[in-house]
Amino acid sequence: MSRIEESIEIAVSPEVAFDAVSDLPSMGRYSPENTGGRWTKGSGPAIGARFKGTNAQGKKQWSTTATVVVCDRPSHFAFEVTVAGLKIARWEFAIAATVAGCRVTESTTDRRSRLIKTFGKIEGIDDREAYNATSMATTLAALKAHLEAAG
Numbered sequence: 001m002s003r004i005e006e007s008i009e010i011a012v013s014p015e016v017a018f019d020a021v022s023d024l025p026s027m028g029r030y031s032p033e034n035t036g037g038r039w040t041k042g043s044g045p046a047i048g049a050r051f052k053g054t055n056a057q058g059k060k061q062w063s064t065t066a067t068v069v070v071c072d073r074p075s076h077f078a079f080e081v082t083v084a085g086l087k088i089a090r091w092e093f094a095i096a097a098t099v100a101g102c103r104v105t106e107s108t109t110d111r112r113s114r115l116i117k118t119f120g121k122i123e124g125i126d127d128r129e130a131y132n133a134t135s136m137a138t139t140l141a142a143l144k145a146h147l148e149a150a151g
Helices: 016-022 024-030 115-121 126-151
Strands: 003-010 036-039 050-057 059-072 075-082 088-100 101-112
Touching: 003 126, 016 088, 016 101, 016 126, 024 036, 024 050, 024 126, 036 059, 059 088, 101 126
Parallel strands: none
Antiparallel strands: 003 101, 036 050, 050 059, 059 075, 075 088, 088 101
């Protein structure tokens, strides 16, 4: 399993940042791959809540199931992703107060087996780690721009 992370300073309170990253249906506005989705168990972020996420890469589209495993407002939100019952990844957002607002750190741990990684290349991404690092930086930059403009 590999883990990568990216961080950014955002000039908003930790509570505002937490509410944004735990609003999974709206994450598609920030992410280059996630297009949103809907809660399927529960109606919002809470431990045990489930979410059906939708994703796209060019013309390819797929969905995942995310289960919230940490929901500690305003400091930590995490969910584990599966596809057809197979472990894919754990995504986390750690939020720490700073003088200017907060630091948001997004991380992901790849939980795919070697076989799943091989078949996973059908989405058109050869180096998932490098793609995720770039995608997280893009997501965090979009999150920062949105929250600071609204704030």
